[in-house]
Amino acid sequence: MKENNTVKNQSITRQEDDFAKWYTDVCLKAELMDYSDVKGFIIYRPYGYAIWENIKAYLDHRFKKSGHENIYMPMVIPSSLFNKEKEHVEGFAPETLICTIGGKNKIEDPLIIRPTSEVLFCQHYQKIISSYRDLPKKYNQWCSVARWEKTTRPFLRGAEFLWQEGHTMHETEQEARHETLSMLEIYDELGKDLLAIPFSKGRKTDKEKFAGALETYSIEALMPDGKALQCGTTHYFGQGFAKAFNISYQSKEGKLETPYQTSWGVSTRLIGGIIMVHGDDNGLVLPPFVAPIQVVIVPIAQQKPNVLPEARKLFELLEKENIRVKIDESDKTPGFKFAEWEMKGVPIRLEIGPRDIENHRCVLAKRNDGRKIVVDQDNLVEEVKSLLNTIHKEMYEKAYKFLLDHTTEVHSFDELKEVVDKGGYAKMMWCGDQECEDKIKEITNATARCIPFNQQGFDDTCPICGKKAKKVVLFAKAY
Amino acid sequence: MKENNTVKNQSITRQEDDFAKWYTDVCLKAELMDYSDVKGFIIYRPYGYAIWENIKAYLDHRFKKSGHENIYMPMVIPSSLFNKEKEHVEGFAPETLICTIGGKNKIEDPLIIRPTSEVLFCQHYQKIISSYRDLPKKYNQWCSVARWEKTTRPFLRGAEFLWQEGHTMHETEQEARHETLSMLEIYDELGKDLLAIPFSKGRKTDKEKFAGALETYSIEALMPDGKALQCGTTHYFGQGFAKAFNISYQSKEGKLETPYQTSWGVSTRLIGGIIMVHGDDNGLVLPPFVAPIQVVIVPIAQQKPNVLPEARKLFELLEKENIRVKIDESDKTPGFKFAEWEMKGVPIRLEIGPRDIENHRCVLAKRNDGRKIVVDQDNLVEEVKSLLNTIHKEMYEKAYKFLLDHTTEVHSFDELKEVVDKGGYAKMMWCGDQECEDKIKEITNATARCIPFNQQGFDDTCPICGKKAKKVVLFAKAY
Numbered sequence: 033m034k035e036n037n038t039v040k041n042q043s044i045t046r047q048e049d050d051f052a053k054w055y056t057d058v059c060l061k062a063e064l065m066d067y068s069d070v071k072g073f074i075i076y077r078p079y080g081y082a083i084w085e086n087i088k089a090y091l092d093h094r095f096k097k098s099g100h101e102n103i104y105m106p107m108v109i110p111s112s113l114f115n116k117e118k119e120h121v122e123g124f125a126p127e128t129l130i131c132t133i134g135g136k137n138k139i140e141d142p143l144i145i146r147p148t149s150e151v152l153f154c155q156h157y158q159k160i161i162s163s164y165r166d167l168p169k170k171y172n173q174w175c176s177v178a179r180w181e182k183t184t185r186p187f188l189r190g191a192e193f194l195w196q197e198g199h200t201m202h203e204t205e206q207e208a209r210h211e212t213l214s215m216l217e218i219y220d221e222l223g224k225d226l227l228a229i230p231f232s233k234g235r236k237t238d239k240e241k242f243a244g245a246l247e248t249y250s251i252e253a254l255m256p257d258g259k260a261l262q263c264g265t266t267h268y269f270g271q272g273f274a275k276a277f278n279i280s281y282q283s284k285e286g287k288l289e290t291p292y293q294t295s296w297g298v299s300t301r302l303i304g305g306i307i308m309v310h311g312d313d314n315g316l317v318l319p320p321f322v323a324p325i326q327v328v329i330v331p332i333a334q335q336k337p338n339v340l341p342e343a344r345k346l347f348e349l350l351e352k353e354n355i356r357v358k359i360d361e362s363d364k365t366p367g368f369k370f371a372e373w374e375m376k377g378v379p380i381r382l383e384i385g386p387r388d389i390e391n392h393r394c395v396l397a398k399r400n401d402g403r404k405i406v407v408d409q410d411n412l413v414e415e416v417k418s419l420l421n422t423i424h425k426e427m428y429e430k431a432y433k434f435l436l437d438h439t440t441e442v443h444s445f446d447e448l449k450e451v452v453d454k455g456g457y458a459k460m461m462w463c464g465d466q467e468c469e470d471k472i473k474e475i476t477n478a479t480a481r482c483i484p485f486n487q488q489g490f491d492d493t494c495p496i497c498g499k500k501a502k503k504v505v506l507f508a509k510a511y
Numbered sequence: 512m513k514e515n516n517t518v519k520n521q522s523i524t525r526q527e528d529d530f531a532k533w534y535t536d537v538c539l540k541a542e543l544m545d546y547s548d549v550k551g552f553i554i555y556r557p558y559g560y561a562i563w564e565n566i567k568a569y570l571d572h573r574f575k576k577s578g579h580e581n582i583y584m585p586m587v588i589p590s591s592l593f594n595k596e597k598e599h600v601e602g603f604a605p606e607t608l609i610c611t612i613g614g615k616n617k618i619e620d621p622l623i624i625r626p627t628s629e630v631l632f633c634q635h636y637q638k639i640i641s642s643y644r645d646l647p648k649k650y651n652q653w654c655s656v657a658r659w660e661k662t663t664r665p666f667l668r669g670a671e672f673l674w675q676e677g678h679t680m681h682e683t684e685q686e687a688r689h690e691t692l693s694m695l696e697i698y699d700e701l702g703k704d705l706l707a708i709p710f711s712k713g714r715k716t717d718k719e720k721f722a723g724a725l726e727t728y729s730i731e732a733l734m735p736d737g738k739a740l741q742c743g744t745t746h747y748f749g750q751g752f753a754k755a756f757n758i759s760y761q762s763k764e765g766k767l768e769t770p771y772q773t774s775w776g777v778s779t780r781l782i783g784g785i786i787m788v789h790g791d792d793n794g795l796v797l798p799p800f801v802a803p804i805q806v807v808i809v810p811i812a813q814q815k816p817n818v819l820p821e822a823r824k825l826f827e828l829l830e831k832e833n834i835r836v837k838i839d840e841s842d843k844t845p846g847f848k849f850a851e852w853e854m855k856g857v858p859i860r861l862e863i864g865p866r867d868i869e870n871h872r873c874v875l876a877k878r879n880d881g882r883k884i885v886v887d888q889d890n891l892v893e894e895v896k897s898l899l900n901t902i903h904k905e906m907y908e909k910a911y912k913f914l915l916d917h918t919t920e921v922h923s924f925d926e927l928k929e930v931v932d933k934g935g936y937a938k939m940m941w942c943g944d945q946e947c948e949d950k951i952k953e954i955t956n957a958t959a960r961c962i963p964f965n966q967q968g969f970d971d972t973c974p975i976c977g978k979k980a981k982k983v984v985l986f987a988k989a990y
Contacts, residue, residue: 066635066638068584068631068634069589069592069634070587073585073586073587074585075582075585075631076582076584078582081580081581084583085581101561102557102560102561102564103554103560104554104555104560104673105547105554105555106547106549106552106671107552107586107624107655107657108552108608108671110549113548125615126614127614128612128614128615129587129610129612129613129614129622130610130611130612130613131610131611131624132609132610132611133608133609133611133621134607134609134670135605135606135607135608135659135661136607143549143608145586145610145624152547152554155547155548156545156554160545165841176586176654180613180614181614191613192586192587194583362644
């Protein structure tokens, strides 16, 4: 006999026992993903993929509203083309997946499965940009990319993952810089509006920036184990790629000019962030606006004649209001169903049984804190809508409090070590030399996560080298 | 100097001079796609990709409404897994694209870029199906696939193309057969509702069916050159794959049973169908409900003070009603703009100039037949909405008339040859033997496109062999 995979009431590892094990337990038991035969290539199961669809819908709308157009580039890049921008190649070459056989024949110029598509966009832009009238070009692509990583973990680091990559070209440096920052802002708002995750925003140090970029910006989230998770990046390229690819345009004044470039992306790694930031020992806890199911109706004593009809009435009521609702009519016990939907992190469980029906009420149970509210059925729609907002707010605030509680100003190497070892951000004033960054990395394994936009200083000297401090930096261990 | 790619008023090849050249001219000049460096891998440019997004939105909604869930499978299949279903392998092996190097190391079990994902779904289903409670499983995936084809043409045949692939598992043969036909019905309705293409529906002969399927059904469209284009297929697999992959479930009665399987897909090939069925010597002609831009506003004498403000007012009026509208304020001449938007096939061009403003009216020009209508601005929204419906209907009917006019009952091999050589469907009564099919293919290069559902017979014997005729079949040359 095969195992019955629908049974979900096995306990999962507790967070405090083994956070990494808890994480993969949740990924599997909440049916977000499954492993395939090839390391690092995961199956995005319907429940996990639906989370990605909700993120995608939000961002796609924001991108289009801000004048971006979707495009689809080939999934392969000829090696010869890939090698055109030096720094870029060096950054990605070690982890490329390469096709050498097509239709049983050897491919002369082996094809690299795109790890990112800068070079493809550049080549296309070279063909289609010739006048200032062709600018700006603001393209985005939803696709999957491949990076042959040694260590892989579901959603967090994959040999293949789903993402969007924006690639834009502009007439002026100012416009391109503005694009770089305004896309970071959209990512930040994704956190506020949908994921209930407060991001730390800022610029990457030169050591940590993207291969080929002049500047990289990122949104970083702090996980419960005190490690940071880079959740999205935007890059300002200046004219580097454009020059390497001979992209030029005739300006209004008739001069030949080189445009300025950006790229930016977020990936299914965000799902990993959601799992870790909000999850608990009962499984997933989904923020309401990204949850595939916002309300699950669990009928109590459903064998009694009027329970299912009444439950279905409430289902229809909520569905009509575009609330993502599901009714669980399976023949499992209520307790079993409770555990199952808790594991899946559904924000609100609606219980309705004979006594509730008698009193024309029902019970709403909040996944994020377990509290229950008894509501009159006449107010159900408003109560649910308001509760979804409340839950979102509570989840965001909890995560924000955790972030504040785990961000510590440090004034010495010892303090820094203590903070990053315990877990959390060490906020330090830094001289700006990579040597100090290298030393921190070597001794503590922490890295500069970002140079936050808020640069309110507090020390005069860099605690690592004693030289003049120039920048506030957030250091942490990271995924 | 580089060529100015924004100029679009070059004439394109006329259809009657060279239909194939006309087709690729339109693909490029309407900015639907561009070539990449790798043969058969095209760039889906924003205007082409937006058509695909509209098709996707329609189908995704229909799929979800009929209980299907989206999922994402790995883009690679290990060779060892790919070889598990014999017929299937034989069908696809000659055109596989294979990765042999990952992170600079040789991959022991080379990875095939998915040409289709039956084996991945089967392997997953083997893991997650164990009880009748787990059935049906109705999954769909939106992705790109790779097939190393020798002859490639934009949208029609690519080394990479975008598609959706549905894969479902059912308790009973009846349910699986119903799924196979009801998905075909959704594809047919896509033609009626969105693409303005009348499809011929039916079953494929055994010779033409999908590798590994028991039965294949297809929707076929007739192109202006008289060749058929297979636009989508649905497959009934019976239990073949399920047995090869050891998929079984425990029935309500406690017995171990094997489920029944289907798969179905349409691809970006549909865009090729739209181009050919509706296009003319001025370029693309888009059916209104799949068109990325439904109305383009071209201001006349836009330098005059009140023209642009008035044009923008109409733009806002239409946009508020969710009509996909664009205003062309560029400094090109109206004539130039007309040609450009005609090339791009926008269904309605709205012209507004000083005299129109004086009379509180504007002009609507229909792309499909060039007719112009003068409308009062007060009725603009209703007029546009009604005109979009009219244009859709006219385009569908024109294509339907073409289909009827080019479907001919044939009673002899000579008649068949004449019909398929001239172009169009030869409707023939067939004995059912593959020998006759082979002979037709060998001599005329026509193939059995489908065995239509309407089986009203008209001959007693097969004109090829003289044996008893069993089935009505549509023969045609095909893409």
